[in-house]
Amino acid sequence: MLYRETGQFKTSYANDMVIFPIRQDRIGVYLLLGFAFIVLPLMMAFHVAPFRTDYFLLAILLPFLILSLAAIGVNILVGYCGQISLGSGAFMAIGAYMAYKFGTGISEIGLPPMPIVIAILLGGLSAAFFGVLFGLPSLRIKGLYLAVATLAAQFFFDWVFLRVKWFTNYAPSGSVSAPELKFFGYLIATPVEKYMVALSFLTLFALVAKNLVRGNIGRQWMAIRDMDIAAELMGIRPLVAKLSAFAVSSFIIGIAGALWAFLRLGTWEPLAFDINRSLELLFMVIIGGLGSILGSFLGAAFILMLPIFLTVLPAELGVPITTETVSHLQNVIFGAMICFILIKEPLGFARLWQIGKEKLRMWPFPY
Amino acid sequence: MSATAAINSADTRAVTNEVLLAVENVTLRFGGVTAINGVSFDIRKGEIRAIIGPNGAGKTSMLNCINGFYHPQEGRITYKGETRQRMRPHVAASQGIARTFQNVALFNGMTTLDNIMTGRTLKMSANIFWQMLRLGPALADEIKHREYCEEIIDFLEIEAIRKTPVGRLPYGLQKRVELARALAMQPDLLLLDEPMAGMNLEEKQDMCRFIIDVNKTFGTTIALIEHDMGVVMDLSDRVVVLEYGRKIADGTPDEVKSDQKVIDAYLGVSH
Known part of the structure; x- marks a missing residue:
């Protein structure tokens, strides 16, 4: 009953084109942002209910924020521009390692250590550069063939970061540790602070991504996705549209990679960004909803939460099974649920959400 | 000019003798198949020009040549006084050629x-x-x-x-x-590929009205492929008829209608 748009009139096109044209949605988003930026940090600071230990924050909330950001990046490429990519893990790795290099300074060219924010952004730019490079095949090949071509990026960079010692600053163990996390002179150390940094990046880039996909360049991406020949005959240049999608997407994925390495892992090896990561991100956008920013969040939440939920549930219910059985069962149920959801709603959670909202407008009447 | 201004301004058609697009001796081959064989015609500024012909006559291929999607092996296409050999579709678009498709x-x-x-x-x-x-x-x-x-x-x-x-x-x-x-x-030149295909009578009438309105109010030159002869004869100023990639007739609807070759192409000839 509360969800009605009656009486909300749009008097200008600018008004009609806002992200959330319905007032209730706007209020909801402001409340959510307020909750995430103010209430949650306070709860964490005072160790209220779920935050008694740092587990919930570090194992669930922080990964959710960072992987949502990565999923938004993947969604721009796969969901909006229709170019299937299996190289997302590699672009995360590029973001992470290049941010590390810029953060610790590149002595060969006399580059001093950069401030951490700039290092992260430069990491994203490096990922964007290689994204464009590995996006070049998309001008000739489509679909599954392109997926295989981007897979090459994944294996190539796995190898590079394992074998080329320059990227790890010649660390004998092959693993690297994040430089000191000083954001604008403020040292980030506690989980709450890490959460705030991740949340700020996510909010900023989610807004940027949304602005892009509803603007001119976003329409070009979708046009290329839906009907590339018609798009070309309307003056859209496939080269520009596809490569810009690769650039923006890899940039965001690269930033997410740098955040993942610096905030979540601290110390990492190339294994953290292997093919499994790429697949996981692809599953997130497919299940969440291709071509939807909201879907990126929902998919990330689902893929992250479900395994944890499946692990915790038997123990909570007091079912006497071994941890080994649990982890096997988890894979089975996880796979089955993905199949089930994709059969029931191929357009993902975002579509379910949309249907729910449409029903809510009429509620309690069916139409 | 904004759309409103165009709609409010002159309601008369401005068909001129100025040639907007000229196709000269265009030949297009796909391997051994010659889709278009030495076809020449022109489209004048402001007119509605129909391209008709039986299935497989090369009508859609002709449109694809005009907006740069196919590159004919021989012949010249002159648009707005500029002759070109090869052109990319997005360049055609930026020069004011728009089109619709046979299959939406x-x-x-x-x-x-x-x-x-x-x-x-x-x-x-x-x-x-x-x-x-x-x-x-x-x-x-x-x-x-x-x-x-x-x-x-x-x-x-x-x-x-x-x-x-x-x-x-x-x-x-x-x-x-x-x-x-x-x-x-x-667009300055609008290419419509079977805009009426698959429509019922009422939808066809609406579409005809829109095509005439577009031509009148925006002064857009229109090249139209259509199989509904009633529509073609009523709408167009001039008609070009293709058969097996060759041009067999070109002229006003009345001329084309009474042309023996056209009648043969459409009704068949007894051998």
């Missing part, structure tokens, strides 16, 4: 409005950084072009479906949205 080629995942806005792509100038912020030039662009698109939406009477994803629309409306998308490009 809309962007199915997007709304009607977004589809039409896509037609304005070439006219938008804000760079990607402004678009990220959606402020300044980017927002100004969006609003300015939204206004233009709304005028076209009014013109084609599709206000009610502007926020519906086009995949959900019935076929007749999809055809209309496709016309709207082409019009949003403010």
Whole structure:
């Protein structure tokens, strides 16, 4: 009953084109942002209910924020521009390692250590550069063939970061540790602070991504996705549209990679960004909803939460099974649920959400 | 000129003798198949020009040559006084050639409005950084072009479906949205590939009305492929007839109608 748009009139096109044209949605988003930026940090600071230990924050909330950001990046490429990519893990790795290099300074060219924010952004730019490079095949090949071509990026960079010692600053163990996390002179150390940094990046880039996909360049991406020949005959240049999608997407994925390495892992090896990561991100956008920013969040939440939920549930219910059985069962149920959801709603959670909202407008009447 | 100004201004047609597009001796081959064989004709500024012919005559291939999607092996195409050998489709688009497709080629995942806005792509100038912020030039662009698109939406009477994803629309409306998308490009030359195919009588009448209105109010030159002879004869100023890739007749509807070759091509000849 509360969800009605009656009486909300749009008097200008600018008004009609806002992200959330319905007032209730706007209020909801402001409340959510307020909750995430103010209430949650306070709860964490005072160790209220779920935050008694740092587990919930570090194992669930922080990964959710960072992987949502990565999923938004993947969604721009796969969901909006229709170019299937299996190289997302590699672009995360590029973001992470290049941010590390810029953060610790590149002595060969006399580059001093950069401030951490700039290092992260430069990491994203490096990922964007290689994204464009590995996006070049998309001008000739489509679909599954392109997926295989981007897979090459994944294996190539796995190898590079394992074998080329320059990227790890010649660390004998092959693993690297994040430089000191000083954001604008403020040292980030506690989980709450890490959460705030991740949340700020996510909010900023989610807004940027949304602005892009509803603007001119976003329409070009979708046009290329839906009907590339018609798009070309309307003056859209496939080269520009596809490569810009690769650039923006890899940039965001690269930033997410740098955040993942610096905030979540601290110390990492190339294994953290292997093919499994790429697949996981692809599953997130497919299940969440291709071509939807909201879907990126929902998919990330689902893929992250479900395994944890499946692990915790038997123990909570007091079912006497071994941890080994649990982890096997988890894979089975996880796979089955993905199949089930994709059969029931191929357009993902975002579509379910949309249907729910449409029903809510009429509620309690069916139409 | 804005759409409203165009609609309010002269309601008379301005057919001139000035040649907008000239096709000379164009030959197009796919391997051993000659789709178009030495065809020449011209399209004058402001006229409605029909291209007709039996199935497989090379009509759609002809349109594809004109907007740069195919590159003919021989012959010349002169558009706005400029002769070209090879041209990329997006260059043709930027020079004011728009088209619709025989099988509707809309962007199915997007709304009607977004589809039409896509037609304005070439006219938008804000760079990607402004678009990220959606402020300044980017927002100004969006609003300015939204206004233009709304005028076209009014013109084609599709206000009610502007926020519906086009995949959900019935076929007749999809055809209309496709016309709207082409019009949003403010074309000088509009190529319509079977705009009436698969429509019922009423939808056909609507579409005819829109085609005449577009030609009148915007002064757009139209080249039209159509199989409904009633429509062709009523709408067009001149008709060119193709058969097996060759031109067999060219002239006013009346001339073409009484041409023996055309009658033979359509009705067949007894051997």
